[in-house]
Amino acid sequence: MRRWTSGGEQEVWIDYRRLFHTNREAREKAEREEYERKNPKIQQQFADLKRGLEAVTEEEWASLPEVGDLTGKNRRSKQARQQRFYAVPDSVLAAAGSAGELGTTVVDDGVTSTTGGSSSQDGTMTNFAKIGQARDKVLQVRLDQASQNGTVTSGNATSVDPKGYLTSLAKSQLPESAAQVGDINRVRELLESVIKTNPNNGPGWIAAARLEELAGKIVAARNVIARGCEHCPKNEDVWLESIRLNEGRNAKVIAAQAIQKNNRSVRLWVEAMKLEDDVRSKKRVIRHALDHIPESEALWKEAVNLEEDPDNARLLLAKATELIPLSVDLWLALARLETPENAQKVLNKARKHCPTSHEIWIAAARLQEQLGQGEKVNVMKRAAQVLVKESAMPKREEWIAEAEKCESEGAIITCGAIIRETLGYGLDEDDDRKDTWLDDARGSINRGMYETARAIYAYALRVFPTSKTIWLAAADLERNHGSKEDLWAVLEKAVNAVPRSEVLWMMLAKEKWQAGEIDSARRVLARAFQQNPNNEDIWLAAVKLEAENGHIDEARDLLKTARQEAPTDRVWMKSAVFERQLGDLDAALDLVQQALNLFPASAKLWMMKGQIYEDLDKPLQAREAYSTGVKAVPKSVPLWLLYSRLEEKLGQLPKARSVLDRARLAVPKSAELWCESVRVERRAQNMKQAESLMERALRDVPKPDQGILWNEKIWHLTTRPQRKPRSLEAIKEVDNDPTLLVAVARIFWGERRLEKAQNWFEKALVRDSDLGDSWAWYYKFLLEHGTEEKREEVISKCVSVEPRHGEVWQAIAKNPKNAKKSVEEILKLVAAELQ
Structure with missing residues (x-):
């Protein structure tokens, strides 16, 4: 900030500034006038012309043309608007077409219709749609007659071939188009x-x-x-x-x-x-x-x-191979036409001329098989050695393709020899050979080449003789595509190779038992006991074998021995289940109590104790069992559910709500507990509270687990017209949940879109084949809209899968009354129960 030393200096500065501003304003004014003089406004330029308009008369004003917009954009848009076309109704076109015609339609009073043909004197209208339909019918009749005549003529002929006519018509129209x-x-x-x-x-x-x-x-x-x-x-x-x-x-x-x-x-x-x-x-x-x-x-x-x-062809081929000795196809063709002895000579010559051809070696191996010497002379072993030496060894995939070709043509021994000598080529020990060979075998099975798959499994088992995975895959192949004798042979080799695998022992015993070989199954289990003396699975398999065949005392003795030799909670539970199925509830309760003293953290034992009390019609003791159980095993969702349902069955709705509230605190993100809370309110006709709980559940439960919640919401909390949109929303939120896929299938079923419903049921089964409720819904659908063959197919697949889960499935399958029922019977019971 400037500081003044005296008042005189300040006055001088003020005068200077005033003078400066005055000069600047004068300069700016002069510059502005100069600019306006050089750049006048439009009104100033035409001022003299505007004054001249005073002399224009009214007639001259009237004869002036309209102002036009000559800009390109506006001109094109106006022209487009002027040339816009609109669809005209058929009635207008029909009236215009018949405007100059004389009407020939006779009305009821005998008077001819008016000219124009669109309306009569009494006001009735001609139905042009029906006229068009009649014309189409006449044309169809003429085409049918023409097709029956079947002759093709030209010019004015009345008999035409419809297919030939359409073809010629298409050809005649092609150049123009x-x-x-x-x-x-x-x-x-x-x-x-x-x-x-x-x-x-x-x-x-x-x-x-x-x-x-x-x-x-x-x-x-x-x-x-x-x-x-x-x-x-x-x-x-x-x-x-x-x-x-x-x-x-x-x-x-x-x-x-x-x-x-x-x-x-x-x-x-x-x-x-x-x-x-x-x-x-x-x-x-x-x-x-x-x-x-x-x-x-x-x-x-x-x-x-x-x-x-054939003799002339053989002579030609002999000459051809002399002139073209490197042609593998000609050598092979000549060998096929020769006798077996001469074919062997031909192939030997071919190998000399074409040492890098694996096709000739395969032909030689097939010739040995044809002569009955396939097992004695291992041609493919020599072939692999020579081809490796010549650096002409094909890839593993090519050898598998050649083996499948041999199988399809009936050369089974050659097929096995190719796999045996070449499958390991190109794979080091560091590579994941086992998975690679399993994939190769599955690929051959999918293509229907089962002998090739057997050969692959056999080779893999020579490299990995103790691999349980490969043995199970080989057994599965024989079960689905072989005989029971082949299956038994594979399983016998498996248990000898992996004697500590209880799964293989039980599989062999089960196959023997299902084939009616009860004594053989017992002997298998006896051998299994020697290899696995304290294995609970083998003990329980032996118990099931005896119980299913009506040997109750033997089964009970086996369970008693098992509780001593393999005292696990599962063995104790199966013992109690066995007595419960026989109707001896007191013995079952006693066994459960003894088991709980040994295994107080076993949720299944607490559940069984409560269920036995319910069977005995002792709800208070059942409540006490469940109450004690949830304290001992607070993370067991099924135990909480049984406790809540007991309270609801006793009419204690507030108590049931309280149990579920405590359960959700113990297991906070359980979809089953939230769904049960919603169902309790729904069964109590408290729909608003049910909807409120559902909204909270969908916020609290992780999306991958929400399938059961959306299923409940779609079927019980949504009106029928909104079910389909709600299901689409659910699929976006929870992708590929089998429960939800079944819900969508049921919606299509209700809309009579049967093919789509079937596709969605099958999607659900592919997604999770262990869900018994999905199988039951599909079977229920097929009972109404399927064939007998399709129903039998579904039953067969369900029996082979043996589903173990599902809300309704488990409730029926674990009911003691259904203990000895087969999978097929359980499937039909569940289908009848579903609503």
């Missing part, structure tokens, strides 16, 4: 320029000829390609095109001219042979061709194919 799309004239000029510029360009002549053919000018096309042959006499493609465009004798003449110019062209000789009508002429042409090109493999193959006498 092509002209509209491709602008044939423009393309013709372009191609003419190409062939004039470069007359030796064969593709240009071919393109020009095909353009004329496309335009329907076949004569012009022939002339064009003939000129092309003159300019390109050494181009076989041009000659072949000329042969194609001509017919009969002309084509033969052109072929002869082409061969004169190109007597080394195999394609021209073959085409000339095809033009001949009889076999004798074809042979003559091919022999002429072989005189000119004796080293052509294709010509020798054509010559052999024309021979009907």
Whole structure:
């Protein structure tokens, strides 16, 4: 900030500033006037003209044209608006069409209808839709008559072949449509320029000829390609095109001219042979061709194919192999025509000339199999050694394809030999060989090549003899695609190789038992006990075997021994279940109590104790069992559910709510507990509270587990018209949940869209085949809309899968009354229970 030393200085500064501002304002004013003088406004420029308008008369004003918008954009938009078209109703078109006609329709009072045909004197309207339908029917009748006559004529003939007529119609319409799309004239000029510029360009002549053919000018096309042959006499493609465009004798003449110019062209000789009508002429042409090109493999193959006498074909092949010793196909063809002894000599010669051909080695192996020496002479072992030495060893996938080809042609021994000698090639020990071979076997099974898959499993088991995974896969192959004897043989080898695997022992015992070999199954389990003395699975399998066959005392004794030898909570629980199924509830309760003293943290034992008290009609004791159980095992969702349902059954709704509230605190994100809370309110007709709980549940439960919640919401908390939109929303939130997929299938079922419903049921089964409720819903659907064959197929698949989960499935399958029922019977019971 400036500081003044005296008042005089301040006054001088003020005067200076005033003078400066005055001068600046004068300067700016002068500059502005100068700018306005040089750049006058529009109104100033036309001021004198505006004053001259005073002399214009009214007539002159009236004759002035309208102001037009000459800008391009507005002009085009206005023109578009003026040329806009609108759809006219059929009634207007019909009235306009019949405006000049005389009506011939007679109304009820006998008076002819008015001119125009659209309305009569009494006000009735002509139904043009029905007239159109009648015309279509007449046309259909005429077409049917024509199709019955079946003759094709031209001109004014009344008998036509519908298929031929449509074909000819399509051909006649092709040039016109092509002209509209491709602008044939423009393309013709372009191609003419190409062939004039470069007359030796064969593709240009071919393109020009095909353009004329496309335009329907076949004569012009022939002339064009003939000129092309003159300019390109050494181009076989041009000659072949000329042969194609001509017919009969002309084509033969052109072929002869082409061969004169190109007597080394195999394609021209073959085409000339095809033009001949009889076999004798074809042979003559091919022999002429072989005189000119004796080293052509294709010509020798054509010559052999024309021979009907095997002896003549053999002579031709013998000569061909002398001239073309490197042709594997010719050697193999000659070997197939020879006797087994001579075929062996032929293949030995072929191996000398073509040491890198694996096809010849495979043919030799198949010959040995044909002679019955496939097991004695291992040709494929020598083949692998030679091919590796020659660096001509194919890949593993190629060998598998060759093995499958041998299997499809019945050469089973050769198929196995190929896999045995080549499957390990190219795979090091560091590679994941086991998974690779399992994938190879599954691929062969999917293609229906079961012998190849068996050979792959056999080789893999020689490398990994103790692999339980491979043994189970091999057993599964025999179960699905083999005989029971083969399955038993595989499982016997498996238990000998992996004696500590209780799964393999139980599988063998089960297969024996299901085949009715009860004593054999007992012996298998006895051997299993020796290898696995304290294994609970084997003990329980033995108990089940005896119980299913009605040997109750033996089963009870086995359980008693098992509780001593393998005292696990599962053994104790199965003991209690066994007594409960027999109806001895007191003995079952006693066993459960003893088991709880040993295993107080076993949720299943607490559940069984409560269920036994319910069976005894002692709800208070059952409540006490459940109450104590949830304290001992607070994370057990099924135990909480049983506790809540007992309270609800006793009419203690507040108590049931309280139990579920405590359960959700113990297991906070359980979809089953939230769903049960919603169902309690729904069964109590408290729908608002149920909807509120559902919203909280969908916020609290992780999305992958929400399937059961959405299913409940769709079917019980949503009106029928909103179910489909709600299901789409659910699928976006929870992808591929089997419960939800079944819900969508049921919606389509309700809409009578049966094919879609079936597809969604099958999607659910593919997603989780262990869910018994999905199988039951699908079977229930097929009971109404499926065939007997399809129902049997579903039952068979369900029995093979043996589902163990599902809300309704578990409730029925674990009911003591259904203890001895088969999977098929359980399936039908569940289907009848579902609503």
